[in-house]
Amino acid sequence: xxxxxxxxxxxxxxxxxxxxxxxxxxxxxxxxxxxxxxxxxxxxxxxxxxxxxxxxxxxxxxxxxxxxxxxxxxxxxxxxxxxxxxxxxxxxxxxxxxxxxxxxxxxxxxxxxxxxxxxxxxxxxxxxxxxxxxxxxxxxxxxxxxxxxxxxxxxxxxxxxxxxxxxxxxxxxxxxxxxxxxxxxxxxxxxxxxxxxxxxxxxxxxxxxxxxxxxxxxxxxxxxxxxxxxxxxxxxxxxxxxxxxxxxxxxxx
Numbered sequence: 001x002x003x004x005x006x007x008x009x010x011x012x013x014x015x016x017x018x019x020x021x022x023x024x025x026x027x028x029x030x031x032x033x034x035x036x037x038x039x040x041x042x043x044x045x046x047x048x049x050x051x052x053x054x055x056x057x058x059x060x061x062x063x064x065x066x067x068x069x070x071x072x073x074x075x076x077x078x079x080x081x082x083x084x085x086x087x088x089x090x091x092x093x094x095x096x097x098x099x100x101x102x103x104x105x106x107x108x109x110x111x112x113x114x115x116x117x118x119x120x121x122x123x124x125x126x127x128x129x130x131x132x133x134x135x136x137x138x139x140x141x142x143x144x145x146x147x148x149x150x151x152x153x154x155x156x157x158x159x160x161x162x163x164x165x166x167x168x169x170x171x172x173x174x175x176x177x178x179x180x181x182x183x184x185x186x187x188x189x190x191x192x193x194x195x196x197x198x199x200x201x202x203x204x205x206x207x208x209x210x211x212x213x214x215x216x217x218x219x220x221x222x223x224x225x226x227x228x229x230x231x232x233x234x235x236x237x238x239x240x241x242x243x244x245x246x247x248x249x250x251x252x253x
Contacts, residue, residue: 065202122245
């Protein structure tokens, strides 16, 4: 008789799990990347000699996992564009870092209405197994849309707490690669970071978890390439999986 799935031994070594959202739980990274491309390309068009934004490699290296303004600043700096920072009330546009970030959010929100985001089935299976085993789980994301996306997918009940971009703003938490977002999630779960695992697909997020002293840092490589896995390990992942569902074990009696 088939045994019910259970967490792999590596997850049984910790007492809580914090999940990043975009790319780990929800398949929203492509939607974020597409919105960034539109916002960045509008900005780049006004600067001579600038190639369009690469929504795969440049997104992964400079934007993925970061707070919106931080991601905009990191990419623009990588291109040598010294836009003024502006302020959080800047309207969507191309003149300041904040306005480019606002334009990205405008595009993403518009697209979300017409194209609901899917979830990764392997992650959902793992979440249900962890909940059945009584392992407390949290979701942590720099995105202000994270709670909305989890609610839309019917997954909120699987988390003891969610620390999203709105909470990060309210608490003035610095963005990744600072570990504050994950540290706050572990604090709410009541489990020390050293006894908590983090599942993260972004390089900045993996680095944040390592800086925070988390007991297990699992890199999720959706690119499923040697380079992607190597980059995650180099930034601090203890192990790399192509899908969180790989952290389940099944067997036959």
